[in-house]
Amino acid sequence: MLTAFATEGTPMNNRRVLGALALLLAAGTTACSSGPTYDDSAKECRDALVSRPAEDTGKPKECEPLGEEDYTALVAAVAVERLGWTDENGEFDENRMREDGLDD
Known part of the structure; x- marks a missing residue:
């Protein structure tokens, strides 16, 4: 599914996409949990x-x-x-x- 973002299915582009998704997920988790409950x-x-x-x-x-x-x-x-x-x-x-x- 992520290969749709890569040109010609290069592993480097897949890693970039996965890395970007991981960063977004980490940032979202931090932002949601930083405030008081x-x-x-x-x-x-x-x-x-x-x-x-x-x-x-x-x-x-x-x-x-x-x-x-x-x-x-x-x-x-x-x-x-x-x-x-x-x-x-x-x-x-x-x-x-x-x-x-x-x-x-």
């Missing part, structure tokens, strides 16, 4: 949301790579955490929410 971006976003003041409602730049649903879920999770409605495992605790409501 989606999970890394989510962790950075969560950290930014936790560290910002509660009254700040702007979307942190660390959250830009996330989809809107994931960003909204992180904002809600941080809000629930700040309200003290999570247990020692970081899970939502309905009883803590109800107890908090009874204090009003």
